[in-house]
Amino acid sequence: MKRLAPYLLILPGGLWLAIFLVVPMVFMASVSTQEGDMVNGFVQTFNFSVYGDALALYQTQFLRSAGYGLVATAVSVALAYPMAYWIAFKGGARKSTYLLLVLLPFFVSFVLRTVSWKFLLADDGMILGPLKATGLVPDDFHVLQTTVAVIGGLVYNYLPFMILPIYVALERVDPRVVEAAQDLYAARRQAFTKVVLPLSLPGVFAGVLMTFVPMTADYVNAGILGGPENTMIGNIIQTKYLVNNDYPTAAALSFTLMAAMLVGIFAYAKVLGTENVLEAAAR
Amino acid sequence: MHPSHDPAFLRGMTQSRSVTRRDAFRLAGLSAAGLALAACGVQGKKVAAPKADAVADYWSAKKKNGTLRFANWPLYIDKDGKKYPSLEMFTADTGIQVAYQEAIQDNGSFFGKIQPLLAADNDIGFDLMVLTNGLQLSKAIALGYLVPLDHSQLPNFAANAAPKVKNPTWDPNNVHTVPWTVGLTGIAYNPKYVDEVTSIQDLWNPKYKGKVGMMLDTQEVANFGLFSLGIDPDKSTEADWRKAGDKLRQQRDAGLVRKYYENDYVDALVRGDVWITMAWSGDIFQQVAEGKDLRFVVPAEGGTIWTDNMCIPKTAQNPVDALTLMDYVYQPKIATMLVEYINYITPVPATKDLVLADAAKAKGEDRASLEQIAKSPLIFPSAADMAKLRSYRTLTTAEEKVFESIFQPITQG
Numbered sequence A: 001m002k003r004l005a006p007y008l009l010i011l012p013g014g015l016w017l018a019i020f021l022v023v024p025m026v027f028m029a030s031v032s033t034q035e036g037d038m039v040n041g042f043v044q045t046f047n048f049s050v051y052g053d054a055l056a057l058y059q060t061q062f063l064r065s066a067g068y069g070l071v072a073t074a075v076s077v078a079l080a081y082p083m084a085y086w087i088a089f090k091g092g093a094r095k096s097t098y099l100l101l102v103l104l105p106f107f108v109s110f111v112l113r114t115v116s117w118k119f120l121l122a123d124d125g126m127i128l129g130p131l132k133a134t135g136l137v138p139d140d141f142h143v144l145q146t147t148v149a150v151i152g153g154l155v156y157n158y159l160p161f162m163i164l165p166i167y168v169a170l171e172r173v174d175p176r177v178v179e180a181a182q183d184l185y186a187a188r189r190q191a192f193t194k195v196v197l198p199l200s201l202p203g204v205f206a207g208v209l210m211t212f213v214p215m216t217a218d219y220v221n222a223g224i225l226g227g228p229e230n231t232m233i234g235n236i237i238q239t240k241y242l243v244n245n246d247y248p249t250a251a252a253l254s255f256t257l258m259a260a261m262l263v264g265i266f267a268y269a270k271v272l273g274t275e276n277v278l279e280a281a282a283r
Numbered sequence B: 001m002h003p004s005h006d007p008a009f010l011r012g013m014t015q016s017r018s019v020t021r022r023d024a025f026r027l028a029g030l031s032a033a034g035l036a037l038a039a040c041g042v043q044g045k046k047v048a049a050p051k052a053d054a055v056a057d058y059w060s061a062k063k064k065n066g067t068l069r070f071a072n073w074p075l076y077i078d079k080d081g082k083k084y085p086s087l088e089m090f091t092a093d094t095g096i097q098v099a100y101q102e103a104i105q106d107n108g109s110f111f112g113k114i115q116p117l118l119a120a121d122n123d124i125g126f127d128l129m130v131l132t133n134g135l136q137l138s139k140a141i142a143l144g145y146l147v148p149l150d151h152s153q154l155p156n157f158a159a160n161a162a163p164k165v166k167n168p169t170w171d172p173n174n175v176h177t178v179p180w181t182v183g184l185t186g187i188a189y190n191p192k193y194v195d196e197v198t199s200i201q202d203l204w205n206p207k208y209k210g211k212v213g214m215m216l217d218t219q220e221v222a223n224f225g226l227f228s229l230g231i232d233p234d235k236s237t238e239a240d241w242r243k244a245g246d247k248l249r250q251q252r253d254a255g256l257v258r259k260y261y262e263n264d265y266v267d268a269l270v271r272g273d274v275w276i277t278m279a280w281s282g283d284i285f286q287q288v289a290e291g292k293d294l295r296f297v298v299p300a301e302g303g304t305i306w307t308d309n310m311c312i313p314k315t316a317q318n319p320v321d322a323l324t325l326m327d328y329v330y331q332p333k334i335a336t337m338l339v340e341y342i343n344y345i346t347p348v349p350a351t352k353d354l355v356l357a358d359a360a361k362a363k364g365e366d367r368a369s370l371e372q373i374a375k376s377p378l379i380f381p382s383a384a385d386m387a388k389l390r391s392y393r394t395l396t397t398a399e400e401k402v403f404e405s406i407f408q409p410i411t412q413g
Helices: A005-032 A047-059 A059-090 A090-108 A112-121 A127-132 A145-170 A175-183 A187-216 A220-225 A232-242 A245-274 A275-283 B009-016 B021-036 B051-058 B083-092 B105-120 B136-143 B156-159 B200-204 B217-227 B238-251 B264-271 B282-287 B319-328 B334-343 B351-361 B364-375 B383-388 B397-411
Strands: A034-037 A041-044 B067-071 B098-100 B129-132 B178-189 B213-215 B256-259 B276-280 B295-297 B301-312
Touching: A005 A232, A005 A245, A034 B238, A047 A059, A047 A275, A047 B009, A047 B051, A059 A145, A059 A175, A059 A187, A059 A232, A059 A245, A059 B217, A090 A232, A112 A145, A112 A220, A112 B264, A145 A187, A145 A220, A187 A232, A187 A245, A220 A232, A220 A275, A232 A245, A232 B105, B067 B217, B067 B319, B067 B383, B083 B098, B083 B334, B105 B129, B129 B136, B129 B282, B129 B319, B136 B301, B136 B397, B156 B319, B178 B200, B178 B217, B178 B264, B178 B282, B178 B334, B200 B217, B200 B238, B200 B276, B213 B217, B213 B238, B213 B264, B217 B238, B217 B276, B217 B301, B217 B397, B238 B397, B256 B264, B264 B282, B276 B282, B282 B295, B295 B334, B334 B364
Parallel strands: B067 B098, B067 B129, B213 B256, B213 B276
Antiparallel strands: A034 A041, B129 B301, B178 B276, B178 B295, B178 B301
């Protein structure tokens, strides 16, 4: 029994992943190299050229998605870090209230939150209308259907995923190590850059993982807030799959996206040297 | 709180781990099993058109069950509070209980959901559904997903349907479908910003740069490209599509198009994000009825007429009940109840006099709105407008690929 215990512990989760993740992935990998159409059926022909064709046809959307993901992630870090820092160190007794406030938007449907931006930012809406009336912005100025709107929507929707891991990392920083740094004649700024920041980097790393990947694959924000020049790769995959029923191309695009992101993330981990960061955190 | 703050978790995710030979073998075995499973491919099979005895074969053994599961689009049936008066009358007259669901938002995604079930011969949870003539409906017919209708049980349809809606090109002789409602795609504009519109070329007018709305649906947008060149979509060739594609791309590259919209073009028009846009007649009628100052025109070069069709999936549990409802709504009395709420074009022309009769009985605001319906060219189009209207082109699977490859890169650049 004792020897079996560890296996029994991983069995439910392992089965779950095997059935709902591994099997569909293998299935989709097989679909990606099939040829045909829905009416005449799809036949496995090991047509690997679909990958090259799809990449060539949609490289613009791939690059655009990666660009949006990077910018939105950077903006998220810039917004989330000070906020998490403030909650962790100055939040006092109300820390959990502040965290709840950060999470509160999650209680409203993702789509609804995004759609509400359309009301706020309409060309003659409650924000731009008065600004235009007073001549602060030109009449043909608009926010919706621009890159700014899409990136803004991405940051807005995924920000809590950045705040929480950073908060958790900062929260675990023992105030005594900061005091120790100051006892050793570190200025406040030095205490932050030499002690607090390195200790919190694993949180930043986790936050980047948890936001960059879904942001890059997102299609809701580009669909609702974007214009003709803001189509992301997620929108293409959705159309290929649901509208055109072109399953091979949709599957090939999904796998290409997944592979690109895995490569990107391993490169990021390597460059950032997570090992050192983790060692620093462990000390 | 979250596992990702755990250094061990991060290490697992980010550091290379030696995979043992045994692990590798196990993985290989697993994926081989998966491949065997997947190698049979995605099902799909074209069927021949049903023969006359196929209709008899299907219907002879079917009985009325007294229940019906009906999938329709939002705001597409008369509603009074939480009740559907026309369906309640149907239940009173026929004893059939209806479970009505607004389950369809979009042809593509709805078909995407039901297609695997139909392919596997499983119940989709509905006995009656409403699909627009277009790619998905054509696929459903080609794949044999729809029950051939027994027209001997559709006397009201035979007697009361407008000649224009009978025997459509996408379903000759109404073998599989009968219309629920008909609508127009034309141009809507806000007269506050836009001078009177008569021509489709106004969608290419540089004055409205960044304020033009076009539709995301490839057939809709392609039709407008074709109209602008004076081509009838139904007779168009691949060379025409390419010309229309060039014309639409030029509109997009000039920065005229604000967005390629789905249903949300209405909000954009009402809020002033777009001034002039491709639009569906019923949407604009409803906005005007609510007091918005908007105009709808069928441009001189042409507009699109489309039909949302009732059809019975082959896995329906209650097909007789579905067929009963299909015929029931073709009574002018019931069709009048529907058109007074739905505000699209009814397939039953006799309703016009009934709406006027209802108006004569009604008072005040109700009377005005009913008269507005009976007189609206959006609900009872004039002969001149009808003459300008064209259908979507019916595309074969091979043509569809070419068609999409021309127009989709424009709407989804």
